[in-house]
Amino acid sequence: MVWTGTWVAERLGVELIGGEELPALLGLALRRNPKRAHLLVSSVLGKHVPQRPSVVYGSGLGLGVRVRELLGDEEAARSVVLGYAETATALGHAVADGLGLAPYLHSTRRPVAGVAPAGGFEESHSHATSHLLLPEDPELLAGGGPLVLVDDEFSTGNTVLNTIRDLHARYPRERYVVVALVDMRSTADLGRLDAFAEEIGARVDLISAAAGTVRLPDGVLEKGRALVARHETAHAAPVAPGGKPAPVRVTLGWPEGLPDGGRHGFTPEHREHLEEVLPALAARIEEALEDGRGGSGSGRVLVLGFEELMYAPLRLAGALEDTGHDVHYSTTTRSPVLAVDDPGYAIRTRLVFPAHDDPADGPGERYAYNVAGAGFDTVVLVVDSAADTPELHAPDGLLAQLAAHVTRVVLAVVPAYEPAVTLSTPGATSSTPAVTSPAPAAASSTLTVSDSEAPERSSMLPEPLRGPAFSSYAPEEVGWLLQDLSDVELEAPTEEREEAIQGGGAHYAESLPVEYQPSARYQELFHSALESSAARMARAVGTVTETVLAELPLRRGRHGRDLQGRGPVLVSLARAGTPVGVLMRRWAKARHGLDLPHYAVSIVRGRGIDANALRWLAAHHDPVDVVFVDGWTGKGAITRELAEAIKEFENAEGISGFDPEIAVLADPGSCVRTYGTREDFLIPSACLNSTVSGLISRTVLRSDLVGPHDFHGAKFYRELAGSDVSGAFLDAVTARFDEVAETVEVDVKELLAADRTPTWEGWAAVERISEEYGIHDVNLVKPGVGETTRVLLRRVPWKILAKRGADADLAHVRLLAEQRGVPVEIVDELPYNCVGLIHPQYTRGATGADGKAVVSQ
Structure with a gap:
C-alpha cells in the first residue's frame, strides 16, 4: 500500500519519524498557511478521509478506555471531557463513551443568543481560531474532577495550553488528561507540558494512540508555498447534469430534547437515550437506501457529516454498518487544502461549495474531500436544521455537488439543539436582564447587561477578520x-x-x-x-x-x-x-x-x-x-x-x-x-x-x-x-x-x-504652541515624530517645528516636508523632537492653474 505522504515527502523533503503504525494513521497534504505548509491528514478521524465508522468510533473508544484505566473508576466518574471543534468533536464524544459516565462538551464557533460563554480560547495554528464554550449547564465545568481534553493531533501543545490556562483560572482543579490520536511534538516542545503543569500546580497526563514527529528541512515553508501555487487551480463547482434525481429527504424522528451533539453538553443520560433510539433512526435511513432495490441496492455508502456535527452522523453510520451495509464515514470542513490526484497524496479530490450554516461565521467556501471519484454509489448527508438552508439546496450548493458524483443523495436533518437556559446575575430584576459567565465568583467574568438586546447583539457579531483574507499578517498574529x-x-x-x-x-x-x-x-x-x-x-x-x-x-x-x-x-x-x-x-x-x-x-x-x-x-x-x-x-x-x-x-x-x-x-x-x-x-x-x-x-x-x-x-x-x-x-x-x-x-x-504618574507635559506644550502660532485649536497641532509624519502623509500641513539637535530621528520628516513644500522651523525647548501644524484657515477660495486648492496663510 502506498503511503499517502510520499508525494509531499519527495517534493519537500519532509520526514515522518516514528513507529511503524504512523504511516497507516497519517498522510500528508499541502495548504496555504503562513506558519506551516504541510498538513497531517488522519486516516482514522473521519474528517478528510472516508473511513469505516467502526474504525473511527473504535479509535476514540479505545482511548477513552485507556483514560479510565489511568484515572481509575472513581476519578473517571468525576471527570468531564472537552473536545475541540471542528475536527475532534466526534473523537471527544467517543473518548467520553469509553470513559463511561463522563459528561461531554465540545468547543464551537457558532455563538448562540442568550448563552454566555463559560470560556474561550485561541487555536493559533488554525485558519479559524476563536473557540467558544457554551454549556447549557453552568456548573458543567465547575466540578473539581479531572478534565480530559481531546484533540486529533498534539503538536506544539499551544491549543491545549491556551485552554487549560483559560479554564484553570475560572475552574481550578488538580488534574488534567490530554488525549490525542497522535502525539507529534518536536524535541523542543516535549518539556512544555510538564513545565506548564508545575507552573499551575496541577498534574497533566498525555495519552495518544501513536507518537512521532515531523522532520522539516530548511526552507520548507517557502518551498511549500511555491508548490501550492504551482499546483493550485480554480475548482469550479460542478453542477449535477440533467436527469439526476433530487435528493431523498428522510424523516429521522429524532427524539425531542436529545442534543445533536456536545455543543451545549452531552450527559451520560443523553448517551443512554441515543443508544436506545439509534436502531430505529438508522432503520429509517436504511429504508431510503433500499427503497425497493433489495438489500444490496445501496452499493457503497458514504455517510457525510457536517463540520462540527460529527458524532450523530458517525453513530448513524455505525448502526448502518452493523446491519451489513458497505459504509464509510467522513464530514465536510471549512479547512482549505490543496487536492492532488495522486496515490501518494492524502487529499485526492475536493468539492467546493458555499457555506450553508446559519449562523455561519461569515460567508465563504466549505469543502468535502475524497468524495468525488471515490466509487461511492450513495451519499447520506446528515446536517442539523440550522444548516438546512437555501444555500445547501442552491444550484452550486453541496447537494448539487454530491449529485454530480453519485447515483443517489439522501438528506437526513437532525434538529439543532436549542439549550433551555436563562442566565442571570445575582440581584438582577426582571427589568434588568443580565448575562453571567458561569464560573466561581472570584475567577469569573461577570457581565451585567442593562439593555435587553445586548446578548442578541453580541451573538450577531461576526468572528474577527484574519489574514490572508484580510490583511497581510498571519492569521494568528491579529x-x-x-x-x-x-x-x-x-x-x-x-x-x-x-x-x-x-x-x-x-x-x-x-x-x-x-x-x-x-x-x-x-x-x-x-x-x-x-x-x-x-x-x-x-x-x-x-x-x-x-x-x-x-x-x-x-x-x-x-x-x-x-x-x-x-x-x-x-x-x-x-x-x-x-x-x-x-x-x-x-x-x-x-x-x-x-x-x-x-x-x-x-x-x-x-x-x-x-x-x-x-x-x-x-x-x-x-x-x-x-x-x-x-x-x-x-x-x-x-x-x-x-x-x-x-x-x-x-x-x-x-x-x-x-x-x-x-x-x-x-x-x-x-x-x-x-x-x-x-x-x-x-x-x-x-x-x-x-x-x-x-x-x-x-x-x-x-x-x-x-x-x-x-x-x-x-x-x-x-x-x-x-x-x-x-x-x-x-x-x-x-x-x-x-x-x-x-x-x-x-x-x-x-x-x-519609579513614579510613572502622567504629567500631561505634552498637552500643556500643545496648548502653548496653539496659542503662540495663532491656531487656537489643539486638534490642528500634532506633536511627536509619529503624529508629524501622519500630518505630512494624510493632511495639508502648514509648517513643521523641529527640535534643535534632533536630526537623527527626522530625516524622513525633512524629506516629506521637502516633497510637499512645507517649511521646517528649528525650535528650542520643545518637549518633542518635532510638531506638525495644520493651518486653521484652509479654504478652497483660491485655486491654482491645475484647479487644486491653495492654502491660505
Missing part, C-alpha cells in the same frame, strides 16, 4: 474586529478632505486619504531608519510587554479576579497600534511561551471606541484581561477619548472591567503609565501607511456603511502587496529581541519602582 469595506470607494483628495473636515461638513473618519506611494528615495530612507532603530524598537517592545505582564495580576486583584492563570488579551487601536500589538505578542511568545490573543479595534476621535467590538470582547474574554495598545502618544487625545468611551460604555451596557489605560511603545507626551520609553524617537512603522500595517487602511465610521450592529470598517489594499513591508518591519524588530533582553530586564525593574 484578529481584526472590523468589517471589510475594500469594495467601497472611500478615498478623496487630501485638499478636499481637509476643507470638509475643517469646515465641519465631514468627519475625518468618513473618508480615507489616497494612500501615499513612497518614492524610491523615501523607501531607502525607511529601510535605513529600520536598520538603525530596530534594536531601540525591540527594547521598547520588551519593556512595555514586561510591564504589562507584571502589572496584570495587580489589575486582576483590584477587580477581585484570580491573580494567576491566563495571560493578557492585547487589543490594539487600529491601525498604528496593530504592529505594536503584534510585536508585543511575539515578545511574550519568545520570552515566556505565551500565546496571547490579539485583536485590533477602531477608535475614532470625537466618536469613541467601537462599542460592538467591546461587546464581542466581553463575550469572549474577561474584560479585566484586556490591555489596550497603541503606537505612541502625542498630546494624549486618544488616551482621553478611550477613558470617556469606556465610561460611557459601562454606563450604557453595565459591563465593567475594561481598563482605559493604554500601553504604548513611546509616551513623549507623558500621558500614560505603561510605556516602553518616554523618548520621542523614530518608530519606523510611523513612516508609512498601510504598507507597514498589514495593508489595512485607517478605520472608517460612516452611518451609511456602518449600522448599529456592525463593526467599524476598513479597507484591505491587496493591490499594494508588491510594496508591502509589514512582515519585514516585524521580523527586523523581532530579530533584535535576544540582544536587548538583559537591558529590558533592567529597564522594567526601574520603571516598576
